[in-house]
Amino acid sequence: MTEAHLAGLGMAAAASSVLLLEGLAPALPDARVEAASASAAGPDPSPSDGAGDATPRASAPAPAPTHSDHPSPVTSYHIDARLDAAAHTIEGTAVITWRNTAETPIEELWLHQYLEAFAHPNTLFLREAGRRHRQSGLGDPGGLTVSSLVADELDGVDLWPHRAPHSPDDPADTTDIRVPLPRSVLPGEILTLTASFIARMPSLVERTGYARGFLFAGQWFPKLARLEADGTWAHFAFHPQSEFYADFGDYSVALDLPKDLIVGATGERIETRFEEDRQLLRYSVRGVHDFAWVAWDGFRERRETLGAVTVTLLYPPGHRWNADRTLAALRAAFPRFEQRYGPYPYSTLTVVHPPSFASTAGGMEYPTLITTGGPWFSWAGTRAVETVTIHELAHQWFYGLIASNEHDLPLLDEGLTSYAEARILRESFGPGSALAWPGLAISAAALQRARAATYVHDDVVVQPAPAFASFSSIGGLVYSKTAVTLDTLALTFGEAAVDRALARYTHEQRFRHPTFADLQRSFEHEVGEDASAALAAALAERGWVNYVAGRPHCYPAPASTAPATTPGVSGETCRAIVYRHGTLRFPVEIELRFDDGARERQRWDGKGPWIAVERHGPPRLIALQVDPARRIPLDTQRLDDAATIEPCPPSRSVERLAYLAALALGWMGT
Amino acid sequence: MSATTGSRIRCAARRVARQPAPLVALFGFRVVSAIAIALPVSTVLGAAVVGYPEGDAVLFEPGGELLVETVRLHHAALGAALGISFRWAIVLGLVGLVPLAMLLEAWRTQARLPWFLLVGRGLRRWPRFVAIFGLTVLAQSIAIALGVAFWPLGRSLGEAQGEVAADLVGCVPLALAALGVVACAIAADFARIGVVIGRGPGWASASRALEIGSRSPLRAASVWLACRAASLVVVLGGATLAILIDVHRPESWRLAAVAAVHLAVVGADVMLRAFFLAWATELVEDDLTPCRRSPRPAALRRHD
Numbered sequence A: 001m002t003e004a005h006l007a008g009l010g011m012a013a014a015a016s017s018v019l020l021l022e023g024l025a026p027a028l029p030d031a032r033v034e035a036a037s038a039s040a041a042g043p044d045p046s047p048s049d050g051a052g053d054a055t056p057r058a059s060a061p062a063p064a065p066t067h068s069d070h071p072s073p074v075t076s077y078h079i080d081a082r083l084d085a086a087a088h089t090i091e092g093t094a095v096i097t098w099r100n101t102a103e104t105p106i107e108e109l110w111l112h113q114y115l116e117a118f119a120h121p122n123t124l125f126l127r128e129a130g131r132r133h134r135q136s137g138l139g140d141p142g143g144l145t146v147s148s149l150v151a152d153e154l155d156g157v158d159l160w161p162h163r164a165p166h167s168p169d170d171p172a173d174t175t176d177i178r179v180p181l182p183r184s185v186l187p188g189e190i191l192t193l194t195a196s197f198i199a200r201m202p203s204l205v206e207r208t209g210y211a212r213g214f215l216f217a218g219q220w221f222p223k224l225a226r227l228e229a230d231g232t233w234a235h236f237a238f239h240p241q242s243e244f245y246a247d248f249g250d251y252s253v254a255l256d257l258p259k260d261l262i263v264g265a266t267g268e269r270i271e272t273r274f275e276e277d278r279q280l281l282r283y284s285v286r287g288v289h290d291f292a293w294v295a296w297d298g299f300r301e302r303r304e305t306l307g308a309v310t311v312t313l314l315y316p317p318g319h320r321w322n323a324d325r326t327l328a329a330l331r332a333a334f335p336r337f338e339q340r341y342g343p344y345p346y347s348t349l350t351v352v353h354p355p356s357f358a359s360t361a362g363g364m365e366y367p368t369l370i371t372t373g374g375p376w377f378s379w380a381g382t383r384a385v386e387t388v389t390i391h392e393l394a395h396q397w398f399y400g401l402i403a404s405n406e407h408d409l410p411l412l413d414e415g416l417t418s419y420a421e422a423r424i425l426r427e428s429f430g431p432g433s434a435l436a437w438p439g440l441a442i443s444a445a446a447l448q449r450a451r452a453a454t455y456v457h458d459d460v461v462v463q464p465a466p467a468f469a470s471f472s473s474i475g476g477l478v479y480s481k482t483a484v485t486l487d488t489l490a491l492t493f494g495e496a497a498v499d500r501a502l503a504r505y506t507h508e509q510r511f512r513h514p515t516f517a518d519l520q521r522s523f524e525h526e527v528g529e530d531a532s533a534a535l536a537a538a539l540a541e542r543g544w545v546n547y548v549a550g551r552p553h554c555y556p557a558p559a560s561t562a563p564a565t566t567p568g569v570s571g572e573t574c575r576a577i578v579y580r581h582g583t584l585r586f587p588v589e590i591e592l593r594f595d596d597g598a599r600e601r602q603r604w605d606g607k608g609p610w611i612a613v614e615r616h617g618p619p620r621l622i623a624l625q626v627d628p629a630r631r632i633p634l635d636t637q638r639l640d641d642a643a644t645i646e647p648c649p650p651s652r653s654v655e656r657l658a659y660l661a662a663l664a665l666g667w668m669g670t
Numbered sequence B: 001m002s003a004t005t006g007s008r009i010r011c012a013a014r015r016v017a018r019q020p021a022p023l024v025a026l027f028g029f030r031v032v033s034a035i036a037i038a039l040p041v042s043t044v045l046g047a048a049v050v051g052y053p054e055g056d057a058v059l060f061e062p063g064g065e066l067l068v069e070t071v072r073l074h075h076a077a078l079g080a081a082l083g084i085s086f087r088w089a090i091v092l093g094l095v096g097l098v099p100l101a102m103l104l105e106a107w108r109t110q111a112r113l114p115w116f117l118l119v120g121r122g123l124r125r126w127p128r129f130v131a132i133f134g135l136t137v138l139a140q141s142i143a144i145a146l147g148v149a150f151w152p153l154g155r156s157l158g159e160a161q162g163e164v165a166a167d168l169v170g171c172v173p174l175a176l177a178a179l180g181v182v183a184c185a186i187a188a189d190f191a192r193i194g195v196v197i198g199r200g201p202g203w204a205s206a207s208r209a210l211e212i213g214s215r216s217p218l219r220a221a222s223v224w225l226a227c228r229a230a231s232l233v234v235v236l237g238g239a240t241l242a243i244l245i246d247v248h249r250p251e252s253w254r255l256a257a258v259a260a261v262h263l264a265v266v267g268a269d270v271m272l273r274a275f276f277l278a279w280a281t282e283l284v285e286d287d288l289t290p291c292r293r294s295p296r297p298a299a300l301r302r303h304d
Helices: A003-024 A025-041 A114-118 A126-130 A320-341 A356-361 A385-396 A398-402 A412-431 A442-456 A469-494 A495-508 A515-526 A531-542 A651-667 B003-018 B022-046 B055-060 B065-095 B097-108 B115-161 B163-197 B202-213 B217-245 B252-288
Strands: A075-082 A088-100 A107-114 A141-150 A177-185 A190-200 A209-211 A213-215 A249-258 A263-264 A268-275 A278-288 A293-296 A300-306 A311-316 A348-352 A364-366 A368-371 A435-437 A440-442 A544-549 A553-556 A570-580 A589-593 A600-605 A612-616 A621-626 A642-644
Touching: A025 A249, A025 B252, A075 A141, A114 A126, A141 A589, A177 A589, A249 A263, A249 A293, A263 A278, A263 A311, A263 A348, A263 A442, A268 A442, A278 A300, A293 A368, A293 A642, A311 A320, A320 A348, A320 A385, A320 A398, A320 A495, A348 A385, A348 A469, A356 B163, A368 A385, A385 A412, A398 A412, A398 A651, A412 A435, A412 A442, A412 A469, A435 B163, A442 A469, A442 A544, A442 A642, A442 B065, A495 A515, A515 A531, A515 A612, A515 B163, A531 A544, A544 B115, A589 A612, A589 A642, A612 A621, A621 B163, A651 B065, A651 B252, B003 B252, B022 B055, B022 B065, B022 B097, B022 B252, B065 B097, B065 B115, B097 B163, B163 B202, B163 B217, B163 B252, B202 B217, B202 B252, B217 B252
Parallel strands: A075 A249, A311 A348, A348 A368
Antiparallel strands: A075 A088, A088 A190, A107 A177, A141 A190, A209 A213, A213 A293, A249 A278, A263 A293, A268 A278, A300 A311, A364 A368, A435 A440, A544 A570, A553 A570, A570 A612, A589 A600, A589 A621, A621 A642
């Protein structure tokens, strides 16, 4: 990335930030006024769509992000690599410039060799993958062989022979290696490490490796673990349910490849040279924490500019329709993500749609490079291509710019990304955001809510990825329950308030490595203590809620309580109880329906375990429904939200199913 | 379309119009059977949302939240109900061969036969119709199994040309299997017609009818596909109307209107099916009964 380009980006970012602050500023004084009333009455259970959101508490807005706020690099990589396409190996040298950012001297380094997870069937990754039914097959094995690791500042001694032979407590695994140092590295001191390595790419597994002529190089070089401020290394053996964690740095990567390959990579290509049958490409990018690249001679390429960002879409032949849909999804989502979560500070975004034979490379995020997927015909009426595109794009913020520990706390990347994705899908496609067939529209939110409800009692969400029982459990809890929890907070406390909380979180944690406490603090500041407590209870404590409507029971009203009624019509008192099961408390509306067709809504703060609703009639209370506007998607059971003493026969189901059966009988020949 | 074919189509239309009672019986049987098949599943669905004052209209709301929730919470009961419905469909599909046989029997004469006679003749033909049904299902299953088995081979043949070509070439065995299924269905209809109007012993008239049908396979397939295509158009039109009426809204007239639309669609489907049978009957009768009471001029018959 050139300096001139960066300056231009900086101006655009500043303008975006001003706009963002302008959006936030007017809300603050009003929010303080509302806080007083909200604390007395509790949040309004039926806020208007964003405009009148209650904001119980507010403080100074987060510092404005700009494009020039690249972090000072902690772990930078200068890599020269050569691909042997026939042998599927990448031979390279990585010069790693690392700064001790802890407040204590450091006696050791920890190096991740993620590719070693595919070295043999007995690695931690493959053992656990088989057990947990995610990815049990290994074709051609891969691996990473580091031949030397030399630090200039440590007298040029090769540190690698002194390394631990395997990952801690796991002799069969070599993905997490301790390297003792000959002397302490003081706080602020810089080491320049030179590692020589050969990456043997496996046949495509877990979004890395090759398939025919296609190569996706993810986690292909030795990576330093991240040093936390207290001097401990955040290191871990590569687990199938886990992803990655690293420090920000500047990357400069030179790739020497066969000339016919079409390449996409993290960062901006700043040099292209051809030598006989080879091409030499150099990529550069500031302020990222990983580098991945993809190469295939069959790619088609489309470019588009979104603001100051050049989007390159690489896709297989025959996927023009998918390419159109991918770009349309990017156009819809990108500006909204920038508006909500801060400006995208890089000049490029590469989107890769792998061919069908390499479909397992799809659905992955790396800084400035994402992979999508789906068959060329896609399934008519579904939004699969848009969903994966928007999801992976959201990772550019929740993972890329806000670099939480994906291994220790997957909810901060996958959970927040799922919420961001669901918002865009709802805004763009409405009730048919998952499936839009004639007469049948299924929303992504409905599916997400169902998944969350299925797994809600299984485990807490705030825990390391390997601690979950299975990948399905991660899906239901980390992805869905987090998204549904945030959606519930947005619908209960106001979407604008939740937007402000996420804006604060993303601005404050930009180029940082946040924890769940940081997210909670943002909610406490911008939405209030109730919301923050609900967030913690839902995600850190296995919290759940189920509102249950009881059937009304009517009896003759005592003469003293009966209101004046129509002469000749005896008065009745009808009573029904609404229960709140579970540990979470949200204010909720209750709709009462009467036999004359009248409806009445009343509000319940939801704090007690139940509330009795009593009405004297006529008219007679015949039904009630809790949460009629569906503002609490966290409600684990929707079918018991309503109760009536005058049930309807299932006439619509009979009619529709009988129609389908009648047509089917025709096809049977009768 | 040749003049012969055109006149045969006119004759088929007249044949269908000539005997409305068995046609109505076929339609009525199909509607009643369909309700019986639908009841197990709709009972489970209705019970799931019984608390909602709108009843099962909530299952049709845009976004499908309660539909998804019902499937999530009652998938076991729904699975069991679907199993019952499937078995009902098989049984009623077989029983439905009786009114079909009655219709073909009715077409054998110009006169309107009394009901008891029609039912008796329909019941007499039923065992052979069931046998034809069984053989057809067996043949269709073999066709589908072959199509699925050869699908990977087709894919691999096309893979060199890219994944689009791979999928399209892979679909060729499936398309051939679909053609096989259609051919079996048409053959079954000819066999049934042969059983009813043939005068030969045992299965001879059925095989004779099949032979007649196989003499002009393209014409038979064209008429069959035309009837099916027309049926599909009617179904799509009905779906559009049903969407516009929007059964999710609470007013009961919407349900009645959608039910009326759907009854009309099923009626049209029955008519189109009957039309194909009538056309095939014309074709077989021409050959099997040269002195039949055909309204077509003898001169036109020579062009067959």
